[in-house]
Amino acid sequence: MKIQKIKVKEIKGGITAPEGFLAAGINCGLRKSKLDLALIYSIEKCIGVAAFTKNLFQAAPIIVSKKNIKNDIQAIVVNSGNANAATGKRGIADAEKMCKITAQYLNLKSNNVLVFSTGVIGEYLEMNKISNGIKILVPLLSKKEHSLAAQAILTTDKIIKEIAVEFQIRNKKVKIGAMAKGSGMIAPNMATMLAFISSDVNIEKNLLKKLFKSAIENSFNLISVDGDMSTNDSVVFITNKMANNPEINEKTPKYIDIFYTHLLYIMQKLSRLIVKDGEGVTKLIEVSVKNAKTQRKAIKIARCVANSLLVKTAIYGEDPNWGRVIASIGASGEKFIPEKVIIKFGNYILFKNNTPIKFKEEKVKKYLKNDEIKIIIDLQEGKESTTFITGDLTEEYIRINAKYRT
Amino acid sequence: MKIQKIKVKEIKGGITAPEGFLAAGINCGLRKSKLDLALIYSIEKCIGVAAFTKNLFQAAPIIVSKKNIKNDIQAIVVNSGNANAATGKRGIADAEKMCKITAQYLNLKSNNVLVFSTGVIGEYLEMNKISNGIKILVPLLSKKEHSLAAQAILTTDKIIKEIAVEFQIRNKKVKIGAMAKGSGMIAPNMATMLAFISSDVNIEKNLLKKLFKSAIENSFNLISVDGDMSTNDSVVFITNKMANNPEINEKTPKYIDIFYTHLLYIMQKLSRLIVKDGEGVTKLIEVSVKNAKTQRKAIKIARCVANSLLVKTAIYGEDPNWGRVIASIGASGEKFIPEKVIIKFGNYILFKNNTPIKFKEEKVKKYLKNDEIKIIIDLQEGKESTTFITGDLTEEYIRINAKYRT
Numbered sequence: 177m178k179i180q181k182i183k184v185k186e187i188k189g190g191i192t193a194p195e196g197f198l199a200a201g202i203n204c205g206l207r208k209s210k211l212d213l214a215l216i217y218s219i220e221k222c223i224g225v226a227a228f229t230k231n232l233f234q235a236a237p238i239i240v241s242k243k244n245i246k247n248d249i250q251a252i253v254v255n256s257g258n259a260n261a262a263t264g265k266r267g268i269a270d271a272e273k274m275c276k277i278t279a280q281y282l283n284l285k286s287n288n289v290l291v292f293s294t295g296v297i298g299e300y301l302e303m304n305k306i307s308n309g310i311k312i313l314v315p316l317l318s319k320k321e322h323s324l325a326a327q328a329i330l331t332t333d334k335i336i337k338e339i340a341v342e343f344q345i346r347n348k349k350v351k352i353g354a355m356a357k358g359s360g361m362i363a364p365n366m367a368t369m370l371a372f373i374s375s376d377v378n379i380e381k382n383l384l385k386k387l388f389k390s391a392i393e394n395s396f397n398l399i400s401v402d403g404d405m406s407t408n409d410s411v412v413f414i415t416n417k418m419a420n421n422p423e424i425n426e427k428t429p430k431y432i433d434i435f436y437t438h439l440l441y442i443m444q445k446l447s448r449l450i451v452k453d454g455e456g457v458t459k460l461i462e463v464s465v466k467n468a469k470t471q472r473k474a475i476k477i478a479r480c481v482a483n484s485l486l487v488k489t490a491i492y493g494e495d496p497n498w499g500r501v502i503a504s505i506g507a508s509g510e511k512f513i514p515e516k517v518i519i520k521f522g523n524y525i526l527f528k529n530n531t532p533i534k535f536k537e538e539k540v541k542k543y544l545k546n547d548e549i550k551i552i553i554d555l556q557e558g559k560e561s562t563t564f565i566t567g568d569l570t571e572e573y574i575r576i577n578a579k580y581r582t
Numbered sequence: 583m584k585i586q587k588i589k590v591k592e593i594k595g596g597i598t599a600p601e602g603f604l605a606a607g608i609n610c611g612l613r614k615s616k617l618d619l620a621l622i623y624s625i626e627k628c629i630g631v632a633a634f635t636k637n638l639f640q641a642a643p644i645i646v647s648k649k650n651i652k653n654d655i656q657a658i659v660v661n662s663g664n665a666n667a668a669t670g671k672r673g674i675a676d677a678e679k680m681c682k683i684t685a686q687y688l689n690l691k692s693n694n695v696l697v698f699s700t701g702v703i704g705e706y707l708e709m710n711k712i713s714n715g716i717k718i719l720v721p722l723l724s725k726k727e728h729s730l731a732a733q734a735i736l737t738t739d740k741i742i743k744e745i746a747v748e749f750q751i752r753n754k755k756v757k758i759g760a761m762a763k764g765s766g767m768i769a770p771n772m773a774t775m776l777a778f779i780s781s782d783v784n785i786e787k788n789l790l791k792k793l794f795k796s797a798i799e800n801s802f803n804l805i806s807v808d809g810d811m812s813t814n815d816s817v818v819f820i821t822n823k824m825a826n827n828p829e830i831n832e833k834t835p836k837y838i839d840i841f842y843t844h845l846l847y848i849m850q851k852l853s854r855l856i857v858k859d860g861e862g863v864t865k866l867i868e869v870s871v872k873n874a875k876t877q878r879k880a881i882k883i884a885r886c887v888a889n890s891l892l893v894k895t896a897i898y899g900e901d902p903n904w905g906r907v908i909a910s911i912g913a914s915g916e917k918f919i920p921e922k923v924i925i926k927f928g929n930y931i932l933f934k935n936n937t938p939i940k941f942k943e944e945k946v947k948k949y950l951k952n953d954e955i956k957i958i959i960d961l962q963e964g965k966e967s968t969t970f971i972t973g974d975l976t977e978e979y980i981r982i983n984a985k986y987r988t
Binding site: 231233234259261263264266296298485486489495497502508509510512514526529570571573575577578 | 899
């Protein structure tokens with residue numbers, strides 16, 4: 177599929193923007209005052225695809241949703257405040273119960289419901305609060321409540337993350353909506369990150385799987401906040417096909433491109449929002465590796481630089497300390513020709529021909545005062561490029577994480 | 583070789599403790615007031631072995647010393663304040679010049695001298711200051727000045743790191759002395775870490791190489807402060823054989839054990855000192871993985887947990903948040919049986935049978951007030967174990983590194 181160079185049309189409505197979707201969010205008592213329980217519902221059955229954490233300790237809801245995603249999906253229930261992870265058999269029973277109760281009130285089968293949890297690891301869910309919460313949530317479901325749902329899935333996040341887009345497939349309006357959370361434990365192969373994407377697009381399921389996977393590789397798997405991988409990460413896409421567009425399938429390459437462009441747009445936008453809202457992050461850092469021999473190598477080097485605490489703290493300190501970038505490139509384990517490597521901060525060349533380039537310190541320092549910083553590494557050895565997104569590392573990150581649980 | 587269970591005899595004298603070694607350290611003007619130039623000298627020729635950073639951007643002095651270590655060695659010159667890294671051909675010429683000048687004043691050949699630099703990356707050395715410094719250093723060489731030499735190689739370190747031991751090889755006294763630096767950019771495969779080890783032991787060179795490599799694997803390669811790998815890491819061992827002990831070789835397994843036990847003792851002690859003095863570190867964390875199927879797996883899991891920012895900040899916050907340990911184990915990419923994993927903080931079992939264990943929060947919190955914390959992960963699947971050493975992550979680390987260069 178090709179990414180189209182078009183101006184994407186954003187619309188309001190978040191997760192409930194597509195036809196037939198309703199949502200609600202409340203505080204059910206798991207957390208003191210913040211919203212902590214969200215419900216997403218489609219009036220028609222959906223096909224769904226999902227990507228789950230590769231962490232080998234998988235949270236109970238992951239185990240349950242992995243099973244249920246194979247069926248038609250009509251509801252997603254999510255709590256924050258408690259990850260229901262490392263909770264053994266009781267945790268799985270609780271996750272199944274969340275599906276069952278939701279199904280009961282919505283007149284569905286348990287296996288038409290997906291369940292997610294995010295928050296502290298290693299504590300059992302307070303199921304009485306959740307049961308009661310679901311009962312309250314169902315009559316609140318509406319088109320309007322999307323932001324409350326988006327709010328209820330947040331943990332240490334400071335901002336609500338939602339987005340929706342609209343496009344045409346042969347005269348039919350198609351919409352995609354989304355909401356996400358995530359600000360710590362963010363690393364490739366996802367993180368303590370949940371993203372729910374709803375749509376009314378009519379698309380063939382195997383094709384959807386393929387496009388979904390590719391879009392994740394090019395968005396959520398190219399970000400990090402702290403390099404830690406969570407037990408609960410998930411990205412879910414469900415569509416009820418209510419847009420009634422002619423089916424997008426392998427025979428409609430043009431439609432594939434249109435759809436993929438918008439799906440990727442949504443995922444990349446959410447990815448950036450997650451990094452920007454990263455714990456303690458004051459600056460977003462784009463690490464671009466250009467002209468590598470392979471994509472894999474470009475990603476490995478970019479990730480190594482983006483995860484370097486020394487690079488992250490240098491950017492926080494607005495210090496043009498490109499030496500730390502050099503050290504990180506060299507630590508990636510990938511081979512390259514030092515004499516060919518060019519390092520730029522924004523438009524300023526700092527290193528070339530294996531030699532430091534004299535630069536106007538004041539100008540580069542001024543550049544580093546921006547909220548978004550570009551580090552560009554040109555390997556000059558091939559044609560593959562990538563951009564990895566991370567944030568700076570600050571005292572605030574330490575403060576948040578030294579005190580999270582208690 | 584077997585590690586002997588003996589009480590190692592520590593002696594005074596650091597790097598100059600062995601017969602025939604002299605040292606000196608001064609401020610030559612690279613840094614404002616701190617000492618910045620050290621010289622180690624042996625009155626007799628030494629055989630030497632060394633391990634260098636695996637970072638692909640290697641600093642100029644690494645390139646030069648890698649070549650020279652093949653010859654007999656009689657002097658080591660080291661500057662701090664400037665790493666002479668990413669400095670191209672001029673950097674290499676400068677490193678060679680440091681050897682040449684040192685050789686001149688000591689009446690040696692250039693290739694009998696090793697050279698090392700540590701400090702900021704990407705700036706040229708001020709060679710006039712260094713030339714003049716070496717001239718001043720030579721007449722200051724003495725047995726007594728070992729601590730000044732050890733001080734002159736420090737950068738952000740707060741404490742001088744030196745140690746010496748003495749043991750017997752068939753009625754002959756043998757000594758090993760050492761000094762090291764390192765407090766940030768510390769990760770497996772070494773880090774911005776320099777360690778110089780001197781000895782008067784008579785040992786066969788190929789055997790020495792083997793023992794040296796094994797001791798590094800079990801000490802310096804099992805520590806981390808921030809997961810970053812430097813361009814300048816080096817560990818060097820030189821011996822002038824002046825102890826006149828019968829040669830230690832493959833035919834003297836008992837002597838091998840005695841020597842290896844002391845060499846490993848020195849390296850492990852320096853490793854712990856480096857972590858304890860890690861940038862911003864307030865607590866040393868020992869991550870032990872027990873009963874793994876392979877050593878490689880034990881190390882990979884231990885390293886992943888030890889490098890987790892969330893684990894490091896939890897320990898800093900004295901928070902028994904074992905859920906983050908679980909998440910890190912799962913993120914290591916290694917397979918294990920979740921039901922078998924046991925997690926302990928000190929003597930307190932927190933997780934077992936894939937289920938949280940009720941523990942007295944107050945007692946564990948009290949344990950976490952200690953300066954040294956043990957995290958024990960028992961996989962219950964094999965017989966291999968390892969211990970990886972790291973430090974907590976604090977606001978102070980951020981402050982130091984956001985402001986280092988400027």
